[in-house]
Amino acid sequence: MTIISPSILSLDFSQLNSQMDAVNASRAQWLHYDVMDGHFVPNLTFGPDILKAFRKLTDRQLDVHLMISDPRKYAPVFAQAGAQWITFHYEAMNDAQDCRALAKELRALGVKPGISIKPQTPVSVLEALWQDFDLVLVMSVEPGFGGQQFDPSALDKITVLRQWAQAAGADLRIEVDGGINAETGKLCREAGADVLVAGSYIFKNNIVEAVDSLC
Numbered sequence: 001m002t003i004i005s006p007s008i009l010s011l012d013f014s015q016l017n018s019q020m021d022a023v024n025a026s027r028a029q030w031l032h033y034d035v036m037d038g039h040f041v042p043n044l045t046f047g048p049d050i051l052k053a054f055r056k057l058t059d060r061q062l063d064v065h066l067m068i069s070d071p072r073k074y075a076p077v078f079a080q081a082g083a084q085w086i087t088f089h090y091e092a093m094n095d096a097q098d099c100r101a102l103a104k105e106l107r108a109l110g111v112k113p114g115i116s117i118k119p120q121t122p123v124s125v126l127e128a129l130w131q132d133f134d135l136v137l138v139m140s141v142e143p144g145f146g147g148q149q150f151d152p153s154a155l156d157k158i159t160v161l162r163q164w165a166q167a168a169g170a171d172l173r174i175e176v177d178g179g180i181n182a183e184t185g186k187l188c189r190e191a192g193a194d195v196l197v198a199g200s201y202i203f204k205n206n207i208v209e210a211v212d213s214l215c
């Protein structure tokens with residue numbers, strides 16, 4: 001079954017309570033929380049205290065996407081703040097050993113670790129790494145902003161990841177983020193993704209209906 005993770009990057013914060021009521025009434029099982037530091041990406045968003053506030057607003061699983069230069073320092077802070085899933089970027093880490101060490105640390109804190117690659121990063125960098133993670137996040141836009149167009153090169157990466165996971169009999173979540181709507185979401189599901197992140201498509205339409213159209 002496909003998991004839908006609405007991205008609060010596109011939530012209208014002047015309508016926070018009513019939009020969260022709609023998310024809670026929808027079939028979305030996760031809530032996607034984009035953390036940007038103005039350094040790894042040219043934009044700034046939310047810290048751990050705001051995550052704690054969302055913990056009070058929903059019982060959905062909190063899916064934190066760290067677009068920051070120093071995930072080793074801050075990932076544990078978001079674990080303490082209530083995240084169930086924490087995904088950091090391969091490009092922000094020194095090497096594979098570093099990635100594995102942080103995944104292990106997150107597991108010890110009771111969080112499921114994810115690793116993400118940007119559109120320019122080949123999926124082959126994950127071949128020796130994906131088994132240390134519960135989730136791989138394939139970016140289908142350059143990270144930093146909502147409302148961009150879907151990059152179809154994500155589809156081949158999803159296909160390869162699903163083949164690796166199936167061949168190993170592994171229960172890997174494959175998440176895709178950026179430019180997801182009913183049409184691109186279907187292509188991603190067919191390629192093997194099982195978690196769809198959508199921001200502008202959900203929050204700029206009827207929230208319950210938009211989630212339904214992605215399931």
Ligand SMILES: O=C(CO)[C@H](O)[C@H](O)COP(=O)(O)O
Pocket residue numbers: 007009010032034065067141142143144145146147148177178179180197198199200201
């Ligand atoms: O990580 C992100 C941007 O870096 C967001 O999760 C993503 O962009 C969602 O927005 P949209 O669905 O509007 O593309």
Ligand SMILES: [Fe+2]
Pocket residue numbers: 007032033034065177197
């Ligand atoms: Fe994201």
